[in-house]
Amino acid sequence: MDFSSFLTSLGTSFVIFVVLMILFALLSSRPGNNVVYYPNRIIKGLEPLQGDHKTRNPFSWIKEAISSSERDVINVSGVDTAVYFVFLSTVLEILVSSGVILLPVLLPVSITASGGKTKTTSKGTFNELDKLSMGNITARSSRLWAFFIACYWVSLVTLFLLWKAYKHVSLLRAEALKSPDVKPEQFAIVVRDIPAIPQGLTRKEQVDTYFKAIYPEAFYRSMIVTDNKEVNKIWDELEGYKKKLARADAVYAGSKTTAKPEGTRPTNKTGFLGLIGKKVDSIEYYNEKINETVTKLESEQKTTLREKQQNAAVVFFTSRVVAASAAQSLHAQMVDTWSVFDAPEPCQLIWPNLKIKYFQRELRQYLVYFIVALTIFFYIIPITFVSAFTTLDNLVKLLPFIKPVVNIKVLRTVLEAYLPQLALIIFLALLPKLLLFLSKLEGIPTESHAIRAASGKYFYFSVLNVFIGVTIGGTLFTAFKKIEKNPNQLVPLLAASLPGNATFFLTYVALKFFVGYGLELSRIVPFIIYHLKRKYLCKTEAELKEAWAPGDLGYGTRVPGDMLILTIVLCYSVITPLIIPFGALYFGLGWLVLRNQALKVYVPSYESNGRMWPHIFNRILASLILYQITMVGYFGVQEFYYAPFLIPLPLLSLVFGFVCAKKFYPAFEHPALEVAAHGHKEVPNMESIFRSFIPPSLSSEKIDDDQFEDALSQVSRSTSFV
Amino acid sequence: MDFSSFLTSLGTSFVIFVVLMILFALLSSRPGNNVVYYPNRIIKGLEPLQGDHKTRNPFSWIKEAISSSERDVINVSGVDTAVYFVFLSTVLEILVSSGVILLPVLLPVSITASGGKTKTTSKGTFNELDKLSMGNITARSSRLWAFFIACYWVSLVTLFLLWKAYKHVSLLRAEALKSPDVKPEQFAIVVRDIPAIPQGLTRKEQVDTYFKAIYPEAFYRSMIVTDNKEVNKIWDELEGYKKKLARADAVYAGSKTTAKPEGTRPTNKTGFLGLIGKKVDSIEYYNEKINETVTKLESEQKTTLREKQQNAAVVFFTSRVVAASAAQSLHAQMVDTWSVFDAPEPCQLIWPNLKIKYFQRELRQYLVYFIVALTIFFYIIPITFVSAFTTLDNLVKLLPFIKPVVNIKVLRTVLEAYLPQLALIIFLALLPKLLLFLSKLEGIPTESHAIRAASGKYFYFSVLNVFIGVTIGGTLFTAFKKIEKNPNQLVPLLAASLPGNATFFLTYVALKFFVGYGLELSRIVPFIIYHLKRKYLCKTEAELKEAWAPGDLGYGTRVPGDMLILTIVLCYSVITPLIIPFGALYFGLGWLVLRNQALKVYVPSYESNGRMWPHIFNRILASLILYQITMVGYFGVQEFYYAPFLIPLPLLSLVFGFVCAKKFYPAFEHPALEVAAHGHKEVPNMESIFRSFIPPSLSSEKIDDDQFEDALSQVSRSTSFV
Structure with a gap:
């Protein structure tokens, strides 16, 4: 040049x-x-x-x-x-x-x-x-x-x-x-490489017992990491249908011109990419699909929480200092078990990677x-x-x-x-x-x-x-x-x-x-x-x-x-x-x-x-x-x-x-x-901190606490804060 | 060969x-x-x-x-x-x-x-x-x-x-x-690289405030590391005189034979290696020397505790888990300040090395x-x-x-x-x-x-x-x-x-x-x-x-x-x-x-x-x-x-x-x-744990708590254990 x-x-x-x-x-x-x-x-x-x-x-x-x-x-x-x-x-x-x-x-x-x-x-x-x-x-x-x-x-x-x-x-x-300011991630740690569940305990009990012994006062509760692949898929499907329904509604509303006040109900085909298959009324079709998917989602949520628990968990503490200290301390004598790290913001957690072993x-x-x-x-x-x-x-x-x-x-x-x-x-x-x-x-x-x-x-x-x-x-x-x-x-x-x-x-x-x-x-x-x-x-x-x-x-x-x-x-x-x-x-x-x-x-x-x-x-x-x-x-x-x-x-x-x-x-x-000890006095609303870590596909108003009990533990929250 | x-x-x-x-x-x-x-x-x-x-x-x-x-x-x-x-x-x-x-x-x-x-x-x-x-x-x-x-x-x-x-x-x-078993070192950490004392505080207050903020419940008290060179020297001198007195007593007792029931009082020369100088009665001489040295020791102990404080301290906790966790956690944002490590057995601490900076x-x-x-x-x-x-x-x-x-x-x-x-x-x-x-x-x-x-x-x-x-x-x-x-x-x-x-x-x-x-x-x-x-x-x-x-x-x-x-x-x-x-x-x-x-x-x-x-x-x-x-x-x-x-x-x-x-x-x-959490329930006798870390040259029955206050802090011991 x-x-x-x-x-x-x-x-x-x-x-x-x-x-x-x-x-x-x-x-x-x-x-x-x-x-x-x-x-x-x-x-x-x-x-x-x-x-x-x-x-x-x-x-x-x-x-x-x-x-x-x-x-x-x-x-x-x-x-x-x-x-x-x-x-x-x-x-x-x-x-x-x-x-x-x-x-x-x-x-x-x-x-x-x-x-x-x-x-x-x-x-x-x-x-x-x-x-x-x-x-x-x-x-x-x-x-x-x-x-x-x-x-x-x-x-x-x-x-x-x-x-x-x-x-x-x-x-x-x-x-x-x-x-x-209360940031949920400052009150939680993530623990991976949890060893096999001992006879007679659930995963949740295992994790809770372990941490309660070490942090008798500051431990709040734990959330077992689950394999969310299936439930996420259904959730995405549901969200897709909801969007399509909203779109069909909008198209229908748009078609109600003064000339034609009753409008044209939009239709679509049920086959591949909406190009082939039976022609149906979109609003009805998507409403039906949504109802179907919600049922599927609810049952999958239950299965996930109950049966797809992994060897990892998020553990919550009532104190920022304890959480900060826990995240950098060695917990187990064998380092390839119970390994911990500071919880990131909930949205940052890559759930599928948590189960990978040390x-x-x-x-x-x-x-x-x-x-x-x-x-x-x-x-x-x-x-x-x-x-x-x-x-x-x-x-x-x-x-x-x-x-x-x-x-x-x-x-x-x-x-x-x-x-x-x-x-x-x-x-x-x-x-x-x-x-x-x-x-x-x-x-x-x-x-x-x-x-x-x-x-x-x-x-x-x-x-x-x-x-x-x-x-x-x-x-x-x-x-x-x-x-x-x-x-x-x-x-x-x-x-x-x-x-x-x-x-x-x-x-x-x-x-x-x-x-x-x-x-x-x-x-x-x-x-x-x-x-x-x-x-x-x-x-x-x-x-x-x-x-x-x-x-x-x-x-x-x-x-x-x-x-x-x-x-x-x-x-x-x-x-x-x-x-x-x-x-x-x-x-x-x-x-x-x-x-x-x-x-x-x-x-x-x-x-x-x-x-x-x-x-x-x-x-x-x-x-x-x-x-x-x-x-x-x-x-x-x-x-x-x-x-x-x-x-x-x-x-x-x-x-x-x-x-x-x-x-x-x-x-x-x-x-x-x-730094963690600075300006931090009262115990925050732990329930909302805990809830912020529940992935959207698992959080639903219809699922109440009883069902969460399986993977999301709840242990005596009375000792340290009233 | x-x-x-x-x-x-x-x-x-x-x-x-x-x-x-x-x-x-x-x-x-x-x-x-x-x-x-x-x-x-x-x-x-x-x-x-x-x-x-x-x-x-x-x-x-x-x-x-x-x-x-x-x-x-x-x-x-x-x-x-x-x-x-x-x-x-x-x-x-x-x-x-x-x-x-x-x-x-x-x-x-x-x-x-x-x-x-x-x-x-x-x-x-x-x-x-x-x-x-x-x-x-x-x-x-x-x-x-x-x-x-x-x-x-x-x-x-x-x-x-x-x-x-x-x-x-x-x-x-x-x-x-x-x-x-209660091992004192399991309840303590050593902190080095303490930064310069802020205006208006003593070293002890500085350390206590710092750790009390981070461990409001488990902190017991702290012991500031002092420069013990001088006091150790006097202590060794005193121990030497005590040994010599015991030896003189033994010699005197040995000389009391049946033939000569009053015995011979041993003598020694006060000069170099006992070879030159004035000849004196050993028992009297060493008794005198001991009294002299004890006074010197006491005043040196006071000076040491008050004026020879270093930028290091031993910090005591009422819980073994907290001490174990504290010893492996990062305390300060700048790592070359407030650096900590697990306390060893008291006799193992090399005091003169503690003041060396990061x-x-x-x-x-x-x-x-x-x-x-x-x-x-x-x-x-x-x-x-x-x-x-x-x-x-x-x-x-x-x-x-x-x-x-x-x-x-x-x-x-x-x-x-x-x-x-x-x-x-x-x-x-x-x-x-x-x-x-x-x-x-x-x-x-x-x-x-x-x-x-x-x-x-x-x-x-x-x-x-x-x-x-x-x-x-x-x-x-x-x-x-x-x-x-x-x-x-x-x-x-x-x-x-x-x-x-x-x-x-x-x-x-x-x-x-x-x-x-x-x-x-x-x-x-x-x-x-x-x-x-x-x-x-x-x-x-x-x-x-x-x-x-x-x-x-x-x-x-x-x-x-x-x-x-x-x-x-x-x-x-x-x-x-x-x-x-x-x-x-x-x-x-x-x-x-x-x-x-x-x-x-x-x-x-x-x-x-x-x-x-x-x-x-x-x-x-x-x-x-x-x-x-x-x-x-x-x-x-x-x-x-x-x-x-x-x-x-x-x-x-x-x-x-x-x-x-x-x-x-x-x-x-x-x-x-x-491991630290295992089988450890009650708070042990913290006072004896604390005392076990006091070097022999500084510990004396005559020195009471008031004098220790200078370098050995004592902060409200009431909150966490009664």
Whole structure:
């Protein structure tokens, strides 16, 4: 890619961004689109436009986003979202602090050097950008000292800001857990690996006896986990019929025009997809089906509670401290029995995973790691192919029929700029679902944990395949055999390949922030989908609401994407400092746009009180270490005698990570007792806490306490609170 | 070393053993020696000779040892000792089960082979023993299959018996912790890293407020850890004067003969060591000194309690379960504050280490590891020298004046047999104290933990220096450069060097069990020391008691010694199966002799409820893996095509270790709650529990509760127990 196509790509991205911004300003000012641009507020029952911002100034959202405090974010969107913003702002601070020193110092040092003329950087495409990079410095030049010091500056700034951020997030988490609001999950633990039921006891009695002996005062009652597969299926069926009935009712009501006041009763066919079979009156048919299914559901609920009990349970305590302490204590002498963990929010529990036994979980985990490793290493093959087809000329050779299109000059430049990156982005979009599925296969018992696990895998995928793969892939065909023979050559090779790919990654970052955040803010895709659905599909209020439901921020997939950008920017920060403003723009724009989206659009689907942070932190640190190692390699390539003096940097990062893991991490794994004890005095309404853990398919007004007795125990609730 | 000197060495060892046994039979039958041979029973106030064994049959001790049950050992000597016997008997079982298969199968296979004649094993000293070993098999012979299967047999037997043993020890520990006896340490935790005292509070108030908030019901009171250096010094001084006074009294009483009924009042000089200075009446002088020191002690006690409070405390709970749970829960959001651990027995607490801060502890730990690593690697130099001087000829060359001694034929043979091993044993005797000192420097807060840590270091020292060092050292001068160039050659080199050192290690094992256990059983050294002291030094009852105080079993140094033997025997088990009966004899005799000593002699100085076991287990597993790896190497040396099929063995061992660590280990780290909750109903006498943690130098009848208030808090004891 030459310099002109880089500029074209930048320009195009910017134009797209401007267009999307104009679209956003136009569309969001129309009250009919409020459900697309302010769904969060509507769900909360607030006015879409608040306070002084009654006038729809197209830029007022920027002011609102900037003036919003962390407290606002926590109130609207929870601690997890606030932590995501801590991540964005920390990275932004890192890049700005690095940029204000590196740009004014390193750029002049590079431009005035003349090393680039005497040697070609890899790929032989020496261009204007390379003049601004470290590649332009003569090997062994004393100018390299400036770059050397820059390495230290970037590293130290990063470590300092990471420390500050970790401390801050830890505080946020502590505050959230200290809150005197009654959160059901703070009064419960989940116990798995319950041993076989002893002779003469029911599962419920077994669990109750066990915990009552250990916590004679604070134990409230337990809920045995059941196999809900069947009952969930019937429940979904019932919900489906209810929706269809509502829809039929709406259609019927709609058909009662003034011309035909009695209306037309809607009909449907009973066969496959309503396309074949007997034609029946829909309202009657669905009413009948509902009655049938309710009976089926009730009997299945009874069977489930009575006969499908598993070796896991949720145990409730009347005290938050006891629950917090119980969740982190060893209960059984044999650790593969009665293993416990902190209950998550009820909606987060993955019930089918709770029954998986201790060592099976371990085994599954390693199997999944193995599969993921295979995925990571064999996905590299298609990506390498994409890299090889980077040039349009190759494509034309392969697909001669596109030649007329390519011959149009403007189109050719655009295509040349976007083709490889687009392929990459589409590629990456396929993966998160698979990784989430694999993570759930591990036997992870909570939704948020599974998302964290998937997110971590995605990070390794991105860094290994996109960053390292593309970097080395550019020279892969010439260098592959060299690596294979001597794996120690990986670092120097990576370092030597970096400068040649600078423009590729600059374009990638620019595309990501202009187009990505432009699409994000304008919500053009949800906008189109909503209006299509509203017009052609939705008949009832519930259907309409479903059509504009905003979903959550999805930081599980956002974070790896951001981390990839951060890795790229860090690794290039000293080599091509020009990338720093691009990175800063990415994170700055990201902060601004997502702040708006978090406050007005997305609804968090769960709250893990910032447990994502240690994951993010570790991966930032991993990126930093990758950067430091490649720099050691690159200084070696530049034949700088003092390159070994960079080796303390990765060691320092490791020690820093170790200290942080020791000091902060345990409080993210389990709630600290001083926090749980804070401001918590009275025993809350335990009955409602207990009820909140009953899955909807098992909770029914018709099922009374007597029936719940089977799996949901009820032991003397008199001792400790009256 | 040739075959005849091997036999001489064996014979000599056996003769020494028989002499020691006869000595034991003679000496132990004299009632005057009861304090040497039955001190444990005397301290417990029992009759030295119990039950049916009133007659002093010289072999009755064997019957007694064999017929004693594990329960007896636990009652007399505690769980730690019982666990040590589980270790001994497990290893014995491993060796016997291996031996009964390997000896009848492998020895005939070796003898009838003829490989040894066509090639010399290393060192070129092919002798009769080598005919019985794997070295006698022709390379690539199909006879190697027998040895191959033997490798699997030994490994599988070891894993199976280890599993059984771990389960059994876990049960022993659980039973000990379940015991309804009130053990003060089960009601207390130790908290370290208490943050700075907030304005307006005392340290005591700070601690009490903190724990009262978290455990409103179960918190009893706290005891602030103080800097007792000064007060301990004065206390020791006082105790010294008291002893001297008692001695002077005894001397005075002794001088009152019928001839001189008024006696002679003893005198002493007040200067250095009682040798110079003014001559004074001892009884008056010491009485005066005692009164002086008591006043000094009292004022120092007050100062200590008031002004020398540290950032650590012991916290007492009225419930065993709460204490067990508190010891394993995270208390503070920042983990380097308010860190807790299970209280050990009061006597085990290393008070000066409690004040060391979290990260300082970490730092100290790594520093100590580094120092130990240096020690291990540089001790190898003297040991290599010893190996080089193995032959007497070398010694004669260096020290020509010993020539006449060496020329005596019998003496020469004996010297040749023992010289290298004796040097080794003396060498090893120097180390444990240093390692214990280093382990305490780490900041380890309990005595038993420090001993475990020292024991672990000693194991690595033995295996690396004695086993690997001697094995490779034998050929070190020829092979050193080869290793240096390619470290991957270590395993094949080690494997190739093993057969050449078989006789050395056979002699070493024989020396260890015949002489070592002979000395142990006969207690010839303590016997002589006691009688010397009794005759010339001891004047008072207390002094006499001190003279025969037996000490404890000292498994901290025993285990690494045993482990070294086990490592040697395992590594040679298939190569030279003849070593197995020697190993079995070592552990069988050890079991027998130590059983006697545990029941009648030693008094345990602490009880850690079997926390030593996971250490022992891990090191047995490490030995097993070392064995498996050297076997892979040795089969490679023998050019056996199927050698790679041994690679699953070390992997299997690793997985086994991982599973055990997951399943059993946590219950050794912290008491399981189900165990702590067992059979524990009433609140015990908390006051006596509290008092048992007061160090003797701070506890005094004259100091009443008011004064303790400073560091030893007392908060409303009314709420939870009346």
